[in-house]
Amino acid sequence: MLTTKQKADLGILFKIPNSIRLAYLRHKFAGDKVLCPCCKSTFREFAPFSIWKKPNSWCVRCESLERHRALWMYLEDKTDIYRKPVKLLHVAPEDMLFKRFAQEANIDYYPADILPYLYQKGTKYLDLLDPDIPDNTFDVILCNHVFAYIHDDKKAIRNVYKMLKPGGWGILQVALDPTKAETHEDLTITDPKERERVFGLNDHVRLYGLDYKDTLEAAGFEVRVDDYTAEFTDDEIFKYGFWKGDPFYVVTKKL
Template identity: 40%
Template sequence: MKSPFQVLLNLFPRPFLIQISLLLRPLLVFAYKGKTYKDPIDGKTFSKFLPYGYEKQRPNVLSPSTLSLERHRLLWLYLQQTDFFTLPQKVLHFAPEQAFYKRFKNLKNLEYITTDLNSPIADVKADICDLPFQTNSFDTIICNHVLEHIKDDEKAMKELYRILKPGGMAILQIPQDLSRAATFEDDSIVDQKERAKIFGQYDHLRIYGRDFFDKLRSIGFDVEEVDLTSELRDSEIDYYRLAKGEIIPVCFKHA
């Protein structure tokens, strides 16, 4: 039997659910108050996090305050180890997440631009495969769980490489199954329920395997496969509710 959270995720469009969750957030923060787990993005602690997932629901992963998931908290912790919060830079953020949007926008060191084809909060409405930005435009690109939605992901990667400045950094997180050597795709599966069952979400086009990193390298990126969780104790991984072993693809363009 599906939980109420799964029913909501499958019944209503994501933008609507985001708006509702923002209204309910103060109640969630109060209902889940405690000291067991911590969201590093805002520093708040809770007795537990909420479950999340379209098909296979993951328990205790959705922060009541920032609405962040494991990947968001992992990225935040990684960025804290870089000069992202201090060095003046021009940043392009695809499909900006609520957990980051206002925080990044308020950083005085960033010239912060957001883009997406559909997001109501994106500054620039654009197709990731045909971006309206000049070559060598951005110091940093953040593209978190977008490429799995794109039919021609190789073309999208080439566009990301084109607009990144030499010496710039692109963080290109994706859903990953590192037990797979090769990325799995099957366009013959058209039923949304079946796609959700196989790919984890009805609008995902593939499950990325270990070859994802080499595909980025073939585009021209220098790729660092960052396993931040390997630097943390198990107790810390649990405290922040991270996915142990998740790799952050940190990509650089030759200077």
């Protein structure tokens, strides 16, 4: 656990250039108790993430978070994405996954976002609400922690379904409260602080509940909720820095 002084040090560090901050934190968290599967770095623990101050969360080498590391391992362990030719759409492409997908010879990689300049060079423009979005184009679609930013999320989900080839699959993660049966959405909440309190981030417009699966099925998907972290011991959960009980929403489009 971090001492009060260490927490204060981290607060100061978030005000200095990222490269210097990361170099300091690599020294600060040096050790071999945790392992980042994305960059293979080891530390005594992962750093707390700045927004929520969650412990054992942030890799200070590749900047992966819990969900990125779990997805990295899930794709290797549970899918054939690296073993056969696939055309992959990656919405809001996370840096560490972008680098991996871009170098895989079997992957025809299409990273895209509505704000492509915020991502790695080569990211294309894509608006998930575009009425002219292409049909039956991709074998695999990864779209993680995107829908909570979009007012008409159901249209965006339908367009993801539209772009997926028959027989194709995807992983569509969202910020979700597993203690809530229903998604909480209130577009009248415009104050950033209130949005952060209610939805977790000030630019989110909803917090999903367990009815997210129903929303995906209503768009046409077959949905499998795979609690991948349940396969790991508590020691392994700590070692890889996962969220325990954060299942993957794996969707397929019928042939």
